Amino acid sequence: MRAMRILAAAFVLAALGFGATARATAQGFQVGVLPNVTARVILTNYRPMREFLAEELGRPVEIATAPDFREFHARTMAGDYDLVVTAANLARVAQLDAQLELLAGYDPPIQALLVMRRDSRVGALDALRGKSLAVSNPQSLVVLRGREWLAENGLVAERDYRLSWARTEDSLAQLLVSGEAPLAMMSMGEFRAIREEIRQTLESYREFARVPNFFLLAGRRMPTAQVQALRAAMLRFPSTDRGREFMALTGVQGIRPVPEAEVAALDGIAAATRELLR
């Protein structure tokens, strides 16, 4: 009888341990966001979306990101996320290479900026010649479009100027503040994410292009109905309170279906994108 009790107690303890393990396997709905800004900014800005989706899906939602674009894209391609929020060029590559379903895209288009120190005397792009151009993500659509635009204006990367990579937007600003780079290339969203006291010392030199904003992809292969429901939810999101809060935080003005033509227009830089992701 006593032996039975001991066995029963051992079973209970084993069950508890198994329970802990079982809890460890439960995973929330993963929303992967391209790390164009710091993880903390992403977590802050995407909180309304996380809460909205958790309510819509009836399950926990986790906002996730990656140390850099390449890693993020690799995870995207690996299907680590349920919902992927990534740059348009990276979305097109994932769509093409991993057959991820495009759901929607943010409005408005991204303002691609050249940013300088407010007290600097950059008068022309030639000021960049022989200097460094500060960028955060070489694989980003803004940088790809910026390099094309600089080339159109006679400045070829690694020939007329060097690319200085910074991990975050604050680090990007630091390159300007320190004088290491006279100009930095970034989106309006990244510019806004710079800490206020530093941002006050900076100003836009020129908006050199407007590129498509981030696209939303279904990260894994899922049933069509689920894809449709997710798309509908995301399209409805901006009209919700949390959606409005999200837009106030991120500068996104709406979520819209992406026309096929707009998607196809990105094919031109897909190869360059793939090249930079290697």
Added chain:
Amino acid sequence: MIRRIPFRVRLFVVGALAMATIAGVLTYSQAALVEEALTDQVVERVRAERPFYRASIASLLAMRDYATIAEVFEESAASNGLAHLALVDARGATVACVGWDPAVHGIPSESPDPIRGPDGTLRLPFEVPIEYAGQKLGTLYLGISWAPIEAARADVVRRGLIIGGVSLVMALLMLEWLHALLMRPLTRLREASEQIGAGDYKVEIPDSGTGDFGRLAASFRAMAAEIARRIRALEDSEVAQRRLLDEARQRENLLAEARDRAEAAARAKARFLATMSHEIRTPLNGVLGLASVLLDRPSDPEQRRLVQLIHESGEQLLGIVNDVLDYSKLDADKLVLDRSAFDPARVTCEAVEGFRARAEAKGLTLACGIEGTVSDRIEGDPMRLRQIVDNLVGNAVKFTSQGRVEVTLRRLADPRASLEWSVRDTGIGIPPERQADLFQEFVQVDSTTARRFGGSGLGLAICRRLLALMGGEISVASQPGRGTTFTFRIPTRVAAEPPPPRPAVRALPAAARRGSGLYVLAAEDNEINRYVIEKLLAGMGHNVVFAADGAEAIELAGRLRFDAILMDIQMPGLDGVTAARRIRAGDGPNARVPIVALTGNAAPGDREAYRSAGMEDFVAKPIDPDELGRALEQIAARPRASRVVGL
């Protein structure tokens, strides 16, 4: 047992125990405080660092940058005193861990108490939820190593032990110092007190400053000086006392010598008086005895008158000698009263009757009366009572030329059952100024009285002294020319037995007196006395054989048979008492024959001695023919077969 341990050791042990206790409590409390403070510090540190952990790890978690997290953990665990670091993501999966694997060892939940890790070391477990923007990203489990706290606590304990040890050593040194400071003066005082106790009062007590010990030493010095001063005073007093004692002893010796001399002188005086009394009375006995013999013989009136005068003069002289002898005995406290039963009325009236012839010759009326009821058997000395009455009545007859002399006996109603005698006369009286000295020795009313009436002047003094011996008193009331009344009283006690009957000798018929025909042995050394006794006994019709001393009396008593033996007491060689004892002790024919003592000084104690020697009666010297006749007639009155003493 404990009392045998030196005070210093006891003091040290108590002090050490107290210090060890205090050090232990302080160390324990300090260690606890240190542990508590350090724990609080750790908790505060972790609490303060929580935002940092959240901020730093939240981004890495959001980025799924687990490699960086692992690097950070490795570096942190190595440098921040962290015993373990474990990060579990929101799914509960272990992201990174150092020192504790939740998948293996379980979740190290936060606890206020340290827990033991897989490697056996203690650590304080904390739990930091990693959240950002409301999103739970995971949980950081960190364990702050308990080793520094343990080390700090051990350090506190070690320091406490070191401080305690050092304090103990210092306490020992201080105790030694205090002992030297406190005990040395006390030790010196103790040694000084021991020296004083041993009698050395000149002990040196060193100065110990002006503090308590200084005052104590000063007081001790003052005490020692005072003791020394008192001892000196005592010694001086002792010397003085010894001197006084010596002087007193010398005085005592002188006094003793003086007393011895006085007593020797008194003894010599008493012996002289006794000797003189005997020497005087012996010839006086002869004179009186011869006068009595002559008076019993027919003679012409003139001769008879002369013999009568001789007899009276002799009796006066005998009275004076007896007074002097009594006085000398009283003065030397040698006079002892007899205690026998007697009838006071009979003794009084017989004494009064003794003066009748003289009173009637002077034409006086002599009366003896008893008032009320007087016991006929009281205990006392009848002879001395008779002597007092004789003296007072004699004086009354002597100093009264006309009128009467009355003697009255009455019983007083006082607790002592006193008897009171009053002797009243109608004589010349006594002046008041002389009455106070009347009972003093050698005092007479005046010199003309002495010349006119004679006397020794000792009579009243002897009366007073005899009454004092009897517990009585005497007083006088007198008016010159009208008479005097002497009153004396003595306390009495009724005797258990009645007084022996005294046959009246004078009532015996002359034929009886002369017809008894006793064969008498008389031991008498004085020749005149032998002659008187011979004539008296012959006159009474008795036959006598004389022995000159005691030895001859014994010899005759052992050889011849007698009806009675008359035994003089004071004889040369063997005295009468010894001779009587030997006759009684022997088995001769007179071993039980009545022996009558003849003595001139028959004190009560002497009479007892006579009785114990076997003598049944005594006759005083000078021999009264009537008394002698009465004694012999009592013997003669017995049947011949019973004329022996019933011993």
